[in-house]
Amino acid sequence: METGFTKWIIVITVVLCCLLELIDTSIVNVALTQMMGNLSATQQEVTWVVASYGIANVIVIPMTGFLAEQFGRRNYYFVSVLIFTIASIACGQSTNIWELVAFRFVQGIGGGALMATSQSILIDTFPPKQLPLGQALFGMGVIIGPTIGPTLGGYIVDSNLGWPWIFYVNVPVGILAAIFTLLFIRDPERIKNAIPRPLREIDWAGIGLLILGVGSLQLVLEQGETEDWFESAYINTFVFFSVVGIVGFIWRELTADKPIVDLRVLGKSRNLAVGAFLSFVLGFGLFASVFVFPIFTQRILGFTAAQTGLLLLPGALASGFMMPIIGKALQAGVPQKYMIPVGFTIFFFFTFWMAARISPTAGESDFFWPLMVRGLGLGLIFLPITTMSLAGLQGKDAGQAAGITGMIRQLGGSFGVAIVGTYLERSLMQNRVGQLPNISLYDPETVQRLQAFTQNFMARGFSFEQAQRQAYAALDGILMKQVSIITYSQVFSALGFFFIACLPLIFLIKRVKVTGKISLDAH
Known part of the structure; x- marks a missing residue:
């Protein structure tokens, strides 16, 4: 020490x-x-x-x-x-x-x-x-x-x-x-x-199946949206490889004398099994929210990459500042099963606050406090899940548990980015179709807006035909901006509902004291 x-x-x-x-x-x-x-x-x-x-x-x-x-x-x-x-x-x-x-x-x-x-x-x-x-x-x-x-x-x-x-x-x-x-x-x-x-005693079969299964799954999640998911033979092939590899890997690691990743440790601790799933949820929310917010601010509001990053920074620092405080609270005996639902609820509040704040005129000040709340919520989720998952495990069991939860948290992030990215692209089109009936040449307000745009462009020197084309393009731009606002708001709301839906898992957690030594042998 x-x-x-x-x-x-x-x-x-x-x-x-x-x-x-x-x-x-x-x-x-x-x-x-x-x-x-x-x-x-x-x-x-x-x-x-x-x-x-x-x-x-x-x-x-x-x-x-x-x-x-x-x-x-x-x-x-x-x-x-x-x-x-x-x-x-x-x-x-x-x-x-x-x-x-x-x-x-x-x-x-x-x-x-x-x-x-x-x-x-x-x-x-x-x-x-x-x-x-x-x-x-x-x-x-x-x-x-x-x-x-x-x-x-x-x-x-x-x-x-x-x-x-x-x-x-x-x-x-x-x-x-x-x-x-x-x-x-x-x-x-x-x-x-x-x-x-x-x-000769190394679990080469386990290594090979891990690479095939988890590597193929990660590839599917990273490339699925680009390849149009299951419309692509390429993606379907790697989905097959991932299923074969993961099923084979689980079977191999549960039966091998000296597995490369000892999955049997999940059966030794109910808290670890619950913690592994909650780690997936944490990774999903952490990476999905970091993924979707910059896309919205840069595509819709016109922020620069640096502006967006600086907006995210205070909330991240707040989360980091909270970590030692939460650690002291755990050390003082505050149960993890009470802190985790508070963190989930705070994150849920953040998503609906963001959904309400999203608008075409939103500025940096509109997002500062919601992102600070996000940082607080993630702080209250990460540390209790980590200590809960590893508490009570010793030696190699604790090392294996840390590796498993780390992998699952990373996969949760990949699932979050892949699902949110796909939802964004497809919902934008669906919401556009849903809004089109509100725009009609038989609608007086639409006609009035087109006439105003046309006159404005003609005043800038465009011919009538050119001005009319520009007017239709401007109207389409307004439509897409409104559709984007609706879609991004839906994404944040869906993230919040996902976190709330996972709350019942908290009842499966056994209370553990964070006072003993966790030995991460060989990890």
């Missing part, structure tokens, strides 16, 4: 690494258009820059317990930092889209390990009485990271530094983290004394 200066250097190192990993899940989104122009890529090709990173992440995260045991946690963490940092440089140096996709996949391999292993290092760094504080610091990275991504990415794009700098910003932090890892992070005795498995 580390103390004093060393403890806080370790804290700074792992929280920064966790932030970097999660920032990179969203930072590229605001630079995709610039990448398309510079790398001569199509819209479909550039989406692989996002997809490849997510696929690598979700494959590596559940295997981190095994890999840390096999190679030593400090060694594995150090190599992962190096992989992430070197891959970041390579991403920035890419000369074509497929080079960038390949290096993003490598970056995701290193990044997945950073998030999962950072949690276990923090837990081993803090004494038992300060365990909730360690979890709170980890939670700061998980909640703040995806929100800072658009802010930082927007600043880089708007300042004309060029898209490679969204990767280069990782380099100094990565170098510093690698040095601090070698100097200050130590393996606990249980990992030092662990005997690596011989190659």
Whole structure:
């Protein structure tokens, strides 16, 4: 157990690494258009820059317990930092889209390990009485990271530094983290004394099925909307692979003597099983809300990427500020099963507040307090779920549990983005069709509006025919803006109902005290 200066250097190192990993899940989104122009890529090709990173992440995260045991946690963490940092440089140096996709996949391999292993290092760094504080610091990275991504990415794009700098910003932090890892992070005795498995005893079948099942599922979620979902033979093929892989993986891990991911741990703790599902809900709400809000503000209200990012930042910082306070409350004995429903209810309130605030004339001040409420709600959800899921588990069981919940939270985020993205595109068209009967050449108000537009354009020098075409286009623009307002409002409301619908799961939680040591052996 580390103390004093060393403890806080370790804290700074792992929280920064966790932030970097999660920032990179969203930072590229605001630079995709610039990448398309510079790398001569199509819209479909550039989406692989996002997809490849997510696929690598979700494959590596559940295997981190095994890999840390096999190679030593400090060694594995150090190599992962190096992989992430070197891959970041390579991403920035890419000369074509497929080079960038390949290096993003490598970056995701290193990044997945950073998030999962950072949690276990923090837990081993803090004494038992300060365990909730360690979890709170980890939670700061998980909640703040995806929100800072658009802010930082927007600043880089708007300042004309060029898209490679969204990767280069990782380099100094990565170098510093690698040095601090070698100097200050130590393996606990249980990992030092662990005997690596011989190659013949490694669960190669489990690894293969994990890659096939979870990797295919992540690919479907990332590419489904682009490929028109089940209308595409390509997507249907990978849906088949994901079903075969996941079913085979579950069967293999439940029957193998030394599984790569011990799923049997889910049967040892009801709280872990409930916590895994709630982690999915958390990931869904966290990533879906971060995904939909920038699209609305930039497409409909005309905000810049930097403006949107700065709007999201105070709420994320509020969430981070709340984490230590919530950790103290848990340490004082406040039950998780009371805090989680409060967090869900606050998030529900945020979604309906946002649905009410969305309008064509909305400004930055309209969203400040709703986003602050979002940050408070997520803070009250993340930390109680994490401590509840791991409490009572020891040794490798706790390590496996952390990997499983991390993977499920990541998949929840992917499901959230995929479902919300699909709902947006399809609902926009449906709502447009629903509004068309309100616009008719037999409607006096519509005719009056068209005449006013036509006269306005003629006053600017257009001929009558040109002015009339411009008038119809202007009227269509007003219609689409109104349709968009309705659709985005529906999206936020649906997110809120999803959270409320999950509340009955709280009754399945057993009360656990957050005072004992959680040992993340080999994770």
